[in-house]
Amino acid sequence: LAQTVEPAASDQSKIAPTLADALRTSPGDISFLVILSEQMNPQQVVAAAGAEDIVAKRAALYAALTEHVRRTQAPLRAWLDAQGVSYTAHYLVNMLEVRGDLALAQRLAQRPEIGRLVHNPLVRGFEVFDVSRPSWLRQEALSASPASAASATLPWGLIDTNADDVWALGFRGQGIVVAGQDTGVAWDHPALQRAYRGWNPTTMTATHPYNWFDAWGRDPNLDRGCPVDPQIPCDDDLRSSHGTHTLGTIVGDATGMGDTVIGMAPDAVWMACRNMRNGFGTPASYIACFEFFLAPYPQGGDPMTDGRPELAPHIINNSWGCPPQEGCDVESLRQVVETMRAAGIFVVASAGNEGPDCSTVKNPIGLHDAVTSVGAHASNGAIAWFSSRGPVTVDGSGRLKPDLTAPGVGVRSAGRLSNGQPTVNLTLSGTSMAAPHVAGAVALLWSLEPGLIGKVEETEQILLDSAVAVPSAECLSGTPQSPNPVYGYGRLDVLRAAQLVLGDRVAIAVEAFPPEGGVLTGGGVVAPGSPVTVTAAAAPGYTFVNWTEGGVEVSTEPLYAFTAQENRRLTANFRPPLWLPVISRQGGVR
Known part of the structure; x- marks a missing residue:
């Protein structure tokens, strides 16, 4: 992009010194962030929403932020489109990520809606240590042994x-x-898979959209440790x-x-997002x-409109x-x-x-x-x-x-x-x-x-x-x-x-066995002497058996009422459906 007019000093000041240095020394285009002057105050948005429910507050905040950036970014995005400059729009900060040279940065700095231009550098995101080594030798601690060599004690x-x-x-x-948000996650690790929000233990299948996002996408040359599909979680470290x-x-x-x-x-x-590639991230990826996380959306979706x-x-x-x-x-x-x-x-x-x-x-x-x-x-x-x-x-x-x-x-x-x-x-x-x-x-x-x-x-x-x-x-x-x-x-x-948190109150905990056996209600933190009712509704195919405490049966009814006097931990037990072999027409068992 040709620069025909010498930028004013005030425009030049919009370009952060670290970005200016990088633009001057880079042989090609680099990534930088175009931050608009007009930014929203999230506290004011949440206060104005007036909702008590945290989900309603979050939805109001997401709607306000995305509407604001669509409106205020529109002229800038139209200009970038006309110049053939690609960009990625963001809404938590009213900004766009672009790739360009010093001439582009100078032209952007002249625009009245622009507050500042800052570098989007690739930086090392973390460091872990082997504490047995001298302090000046900072290296990774990789003391590992096979899973079969169980520790027998809690970490x-x-x-x-x-x-x-x-x-x-x-x-x-x-x-x-x-x-x-980190280097990713080995979602099917046996110690983690059960707790993955996208995992269905009944069907033994995973749903990754809305539960995982890769801020880097997938590059066949740079992401060889990961599946080609960026919607599938991986840990590239x-x-x-x-x-x-x-x-x-x-x-x-x-x-x-x-x-x-x-x-x-x-x-x-858990849910997760890969914010680093091979241990390096950028402000934009973070x-x-x-x-x-504020409003999960599928890989490849539009964060402005597809967020939930x-x-x-x-x-x-x-x-x-x-x-x-x-x-x-x-x-x-x-x-x-x-x-x-x-x-x-x-x-x-x-x-x-x-x-x-x-x-x-x-x-x-x-x-x-x-x-x-x-x-x-x-x-x-x-x-x-x-x-x-x-x-x-x-x-x-x-x-x-x-x-x-x-x-x-x-x-x-x-x-x-x-x-x-x-x-x-x-x-x-x-x-x-x-x-x-x-x-x-x-x-x-x-x-x-x-x-x-x-x-x-x-x-x-x-x-x-x-x-x-x-x-x-x-x-x-x-x-x-x-x-x-x-x-x-x-x-x-x-x-x-x-x-x-408890103070002089007591805790009434309820849990299902097996966890997928049913849905429980009731319990929580209550004052001593309070009436408590807990209920157990069996999941399809399961049958309620009883309530137990410390292995001792306390009720055979799905609805169990009592007066809280002390901390209690109640288990609702369910009988799983019987598995019967079905003989297929080909003579096999399925």
């Missing part, structure tokens, strides 16, 4: 956070959807199975492999995954970072996570692995106030040397980060061996491993008290108030104190958080 992080004690109350994440590992810490259950539960919330279900906000996850884990020094735009990612918070979606992020220096929590999205940022501690409770410290100074805020710490050293979870076989003995270290513990903890709390769902600020405060304080003077002047820029408010303790 230490589940015990450290007292997740197993919350399970004992009868709450294991049931009814909660957790999402991970063949070295550390990063996305599979992090999701395993949230929902993994390897009891079917002869091992143990490996995830904080094994009865939650934002694309957030857009998929009622299918959004409750919680999103983010074990990645986007360094501003490499060109990542802090403001657009801040806007995205603030929008997700306004939508009532709990966003968890790794604090980063740039410790032990102070003020090393400096990369989006871990630096932002709208996310719960997680540092890493070891099994002895000590902070990991690599865990990034606060306070946040890169934006001048002095904000306390991380918010809290969780197990992040020598974390055992799901992955693949070099021969492609599944394992649950893949041990990795990093704040990437710590964040999923917190995501799983939120799933436990929201399954315990559904009234908290969507109340992000209240839930976050419960986590902070219940954390085990660890006084420290590091990165502070004076005596040890808590909270501090090393541990934040302390080490994650989900049992203490659950006890805060």
Whole structure:
């Protein structure tokens, strides 16, 4: 595109310095983001919606955001079409991703609706460590053994956070959807498949649309570790199975492999998005995954019109970072996570692995106030040397980060061996491993008290108030104190958080056996002395048998009424349909 008029200085200032440098030095076109001046305030949209129901609020937000960008982007998109410039439109931030040269950027900067132009660099999204090596040698920890070599004990992080004690109350994440945006996920891993939202255990089939999205699509040369169809989930991290590992810490259950539960919330279900290709992501790929999560849509669909906000996850884990020094735009990612918070979606992020220096929590999205940022501690409770410290100074805020710490050293979870076989003995270290513990903890709390769902600020405060304080003077002047820029408010303790939620109330948990045997209603958190009625409706083909507690029958009626006096964990038992062989006309059994 020819540049016939010298751009004004004010127009030139719209081009971020990192983008200007990249455009000047690149031999060809590069990817950059065209961010419009007119942006919506998501908090105002949600407040104006006036709906109490979180799904209704989310739907109102999606409708407002998409209508706004279609209207305000229309002249710009028409101009780009006329110039023959391809683009991808986004709505969480009112922006378009384009590929072009310096001349195109200068012409765009002259347009009055443009606020700024920023780089869309390809950056390394994560780092995991072998903590047995010197601190200057940062490498991947790949201590793995075949799945048959069962550990026999829960991963230490589940015990450290007292997740197993919350399970004992009868709450294991049931009814909660957790999402991970990462390197992808091995969806058919035996420790994860059962919990995949797209999996139907009755028909033994999977439905991937609305449950999985690949922000990169598929390239036959760059994505050789994945199926050709981008609608089929995959984890392209063949070295550390990063996305599979992090999701395993949230929902993994390897009891079917002869091992143990490996995830904080094994009865939650998951969905996922691949935001990195071979461990590298861009601001646009990260934002694309957030857009998929706010309103899931099929691969190849239009995020502006095909989104279904009622299918959004409750919680999103983010074990990645986007360094501003490499060109990542802090403001657009801040806007995205603030929008997700306004939508009532709990966003968890790794604090980063740039410790032990102070003020090393400096990369989006871990630096932002709208996310719960997680540092890493070891099994002895000590902070990991690599865990990034606060306070946040890169934006001048002095904000306390991380918010809290969780197990992040020598974390055992799901992955693949070099021969492609599944394992649950893949041990990795990093704040990437710590964040999923917190995501799983939120799933436990929201399954315990559904009234908290969507109340992000209240839930976050419960986590902070219940954390085990660890006084420290590091990165502070004076005596040890808590909270501090090393541990934040302390080490994650989900049992203490659950006890805060309960207060003087009691928990009535209900579960079906087998899980697909029927639909249950009733239970929850109630005051002592309250009347409680629980009901069990058998699924087609199944028959209700009885209610039991601790293996002891308490009722043979589908409707069971009682007065709550203490915590109870009730199981509705169903008899599965009898399987009878049918002789086909060819004489075989089918």
